[in-house]
Amino acid sequence: MQRTEISAYGEFGLINHLTEKFKIENSSTLKGVGDDAAVLNYENKKVLVTTDLLLEGIHFDLVYVPLMHLGYKAAVVNFSDIYAMNGTPKQITVSIGVSKRFSVEDLDQFYDGIKLACEKYGVDLIGGDTSASLTGLAISITCIGEGEEGKIVYRNGAKQTDLICVTGDLGSAYMGLQLLEREKIVFGANDEAQPDFEGRDYILQKQLKPEARKDIIELLNQKGIVPTSMMDISDGLSSELMHICTQSNTGCRVYEDKIPINYQAVVMAEELNMSIVMAALNGGEDYELLFTVSLEDYDKIATTEGIAIVGHMTKPELGLQLVGREGEEIELQAQGWNSLG
Amino acid sequence: MQRTEISAYGEFGLINHLTEKFKIENSSTLKGVGDDAAVLNYENKKVLVTTDLLLEGIHFDLVYVPLMHLGYKAAVVNFSDIYAMNGTPKQITVSIGVSKRFSVEDLDQFYDGIKLACEKYGVDLIGGDTSASLTGLAISITCIGEGEEGKIVYRNGAKQTDLICVTGDLGSAYMGLQLLEREKIVFGANDEAQPDFEGRDYILQKQLKPEARKDIIELLNQKGIVPTSMMDISDGLSSELMHICTQSNTGCRVYEDKIPINYQAVVMAEELNMSIVMAALNGGEDYELLFTVSLEDYDKIATTEGIAIVGHMTKPELGLQLVGREGEEIELQAQGWNSLG
Numbered sequence: 188m189q190r191t192e193i194s195a196y197g198e199f200g201l202i203n204h205l206t207e208k209f210k211i212e213n214s215s216t217l218k219g220v221g222d223d224a225a226v227l228n229y230e231n232k233k234v235l236v237t238t239d240l241l242l243e244g245i246h247f248d249l250v251y252v253p254l255m256h257l258g259y260k261a262a263v264v265n266f267s268d269i270y271a272m273n274g275t276p277k278q279i280t281v282s283i284g285v286s287k288r289f290s291v292e293d294l295d296q297f298y299d300g301i302k303l304a305c306e307k308y309g310v311d312l313i314g315g316d317t318s319a320s321l322t323g324l325a326i327s328i329t330c331i332g333e334g335e336e337g338k339i340v341y342r343n344g345a346k347q348t349d350l351i352c353v354t355g356d357l358g359s360a361y362m363g364l365q366l367l368e369r370e371k372i373v374f375g376a377n378d379e380a381q382p383d384f385e386g387r388d389y390i391l392q393k394q395l396k397p398e399a400r401k402d403i404i405e406l407l408n409q410k411g412i413v414p415t416s417m418m419d420i421s422d423g424l425s426s427e428l429m430h431i432c433t434q435s436n437t438g439c440r441v442y443e444d445k446i447p448i449n450y451q452a453v454v455m456a457e458e459l460n461m462s463i464v465m466a467a468l469n470g471g472e473d474y475e476l477l478f479t480v481s482l483e484d485y486d487k488i489a490t491t492e493g494i495a496i497v498g499h500m501t502k503p504e505l506g507l508q509l510v511g512r513e514g515e516e517i518e519l520q521a522q523g524w525n526s527l528g
Numbered sequence: 529m530q531r532t533e534i535s536a537y538g539e540f541g542l543i544n545h546l547t548e549k550f551k552i553e554n555s556s557t558l559k560g561v562g563d564d565a566a567v568l569n570y571e572n573k574k575v576l577v578t579t580d581l582l583l584e585g586i587h588f589d590l591v592y593v594p595l596m597h598l599g600y601k602a603a604v605v606n607f608s609d610i611y612a613m614n615g616t617p618k619q620i621t622v623s624i625g626v627s628k629r630f631s632v633e634d635l636d637q638f639y640d641g642i643k644l645a646c647e648k649y650g651v652d653l654i655g656g657d658t659s660a661s662l663t664g665l666a667i668s669i670t671c672i673g674e675g676e677e678g679k680i681v682y683r684n685g686a687k688q689t690d691l692i693c694v695t696g697d698l699g700s701a702y703m704g705l706q707l708l709e710r711e712k713i714v715f716g717a718n719d720e721a722q723p724d725f726e727g728r729d730y731i732l733q734k735q736l737k738p739e740a741r742k743d744i745i746e747l748l749n750q751k752g753i754v755p756t757s758m759m760d761i762s763d764g765l766s767s768e769l770m771h772i773c774t775q776s777n778t779g780c781r782v783y784e785d786k787i788p789i790n791y792q793a794v795v796m797a798e799e800l801n802m803s804i805v806m807a808a809l810n811g812g813e814d815y816e817l818l819f820t821v822s823l824e825d826y827d828k829i830a831t832t833e834g835i836a837i838v839g840h841m842t843k844p845e846l847g848l849q850l851v852g853r854e855g856e857e858i859e860l861q862a863q864g865w866n867s868l869g
Contacts, residue, residue, distance in 0.1 A: 188633060191631055193626060193630065202656070202658050205635055208639075209653040213650070215618055225655040227619065227654075229571075230571060230573065236654065236670070237655065238623055238668065240625055242661050243662075245662060278577070280577060280670065282579055282668065284581055289534065291534055292532060294542075305550065311553055312560065313552075314579060315579060317546070320586060322663045325581060325666050327579065327623065331577065
């Protein structure tokens with residue numbers, strides 16, 4: 188029998204390959220595989236469903252992630268997927284598989300983190316289960332949200348002249364991860380070493396305790412702005428732009444000097460001799476929002492704090508271009524943070 | 529810091545402990561943790577949500593479970609949870625974590641099984657993802673179903689004189705598992721040994737390719753019977769009766785000679801010198817339905833093929849009693865098939 192290595196596909200290629208033969212049969216299924224969340228249709232109410240499977244050693248490292256932070260983050264990244272559809276998260280289910288290494292107190296910490304996130308975002312825990320695991324911790328979370336008729340935002344709605352916007356800053360979570368990885372190695376070599384985290388609280392927080400951009404969704408709503416396309420930035424700006432451009436059938440031009448970067452991330456990148464632009468483009472886990480708006484919303488967006496206009500959509504034949512500080516054009520590569528790697 | 533072993537709690541004790549501090553805040557959350565599925569409330573439409581996390585080595589053994597069967601079963605057991613609420617499964621999300629041992633062809637087989645189940649039960653695959661795993665296969669499935677206003681059946685609605693009914697037969701899936709385990713040991717000792725599966729197709733099918741009792745739910749609906757309580761039998765009759773009696777605040781009397789047993793399961797139990805009644809009470813994975821109906825539905829139920837009346841509910845102070853073939857009474861123990869063990 189033929190054997191094709193899974194690495195021959197990217198994550199998205201693989202999920203497309205595996206699911207392309209499935210047909211949609213039910214009238215309540217409005218949108219299936221291919222966006223941040225699926226959309227279900229019940230008279231005047233749209234229901235959003237997103238799910239995540241997180242495995243120890245692949246998606247998180249308990250050497251430097253406290254269990255409470257892990258619980259918080261695991262919940263929040265699912266909320267982020269619902270906000271990325273312009274919806275509001277309402278319920279989650281949490282299932283965990285745990286090896287004998289974990290105590291009830293460990294699980295209490297994990298659930299304390301989940302609870303904190305649920306309270307902050309107004310989400311109900313409605314189900315899940317616990318089972319044994321042979322190795323480490325496995326976490327499965329499903330989040331259900333609600334959206335208004337006509338206001339759900341997909342990845343495929345961008346037009347060729349739309350503005351490209353991102354929230355917050357990019358690359359910080361990735362630089363936070365690099366810092367944690369470095370301190371882990373230092374600690375491994377000398378277990379009396381104390382981690383050097385001074386003045387790095389922001390990038391650590393972006394990595395260990397990210398927030399979903401509920402505030403931005405509310406702000407857009409107050410200002411009467413409905414993005415033409417949107418997704419959250421979990422795999423890096425390049426990869427996410429590629430999704431939106433492919434699904435919307437557009438190209439894009441993004442200006443390097445417009446990409447919002449945090450000062451702490453810049454310092455960390457310099458210290459590690461890394462490119463902060465590469466971190467912003469290809470680092471993962473920022474959980475900021477990437478969205479496009481129609482040109483006529485320019486004034487409203489330009490005056491909104493926390494949102495940066497980083498470029499604009501183009502005709503598809505122009506491709507995906509990054510315009511450097513000297514005006515040079517570089518084709519964007521989606522090297523996104525790929526957990527199949 | 530205190531360390532409490534997880535084994536100090538049972539699975540249900542643990543999930544209660546972990547989730548009891550969570551409050552329900554959203555009006556769309558009708559029912560959270562504690563039944564086969566959670567129930568969401570959208571004008572005239574009830575939405576059911578259930579989720580499962582399946583880990584290699586804990587929940588399945590790929591030595592004797594073909595991947596296509598595994599996909600089929602993983603989907604069907606989730607559908608079963610929705611039917612157990614008197615609902616209809618409509619959508620599923622499937623996420624998998626896979627180690628390098630697996631090829632794309634392996635995953636194709638797994639998804640072929642999922643697809644077969646989806647087609648048979650009219651369910652849409654709407655999402656999920658794939659990621660790497662350090663060890664083996666992890667599967668997370670969430671199923672969404674729909675139920676009619678006033679017809680959702682919970683675990684807590686049984687009355688003290690209700691009849692206790694089960695569908696199909698019990699213990700067969702467990703005896704199928706024992707057969708597979710035996711053949712695995714024989715094969716391990718002598719790899720030219722051929723498995724001896726003749727005349728055992730039924731118990732093997734119950735273990736490897738179980739069906740959800742969609743047919744029974746449709747039959748009850750046609751006959752105008754709404755059970756007073758219901759759940760699916762995944763952990764054994766004893767354990768499930770305990771859930772229904774606890775949540776409904778009743779006791780029960782179940783008659784050993786009324787418990788439906790398949791001939792192949794009896795033969796297998798004799799061969800292995802095991803008690804088939806223990807298998808029926810405490811074996812797992814039958815995915816039959818356990819439900820209670822009001823006494824006035826007796827005639828309708830008694831004439832329905834595929835449903836056995838195995839006993840009746842009682843006052844809670846009478847406890848959970850199994851009445852043996854000689855009329856002796858034995859207190860039921862929930863030794864349910866517990867994957868935390």
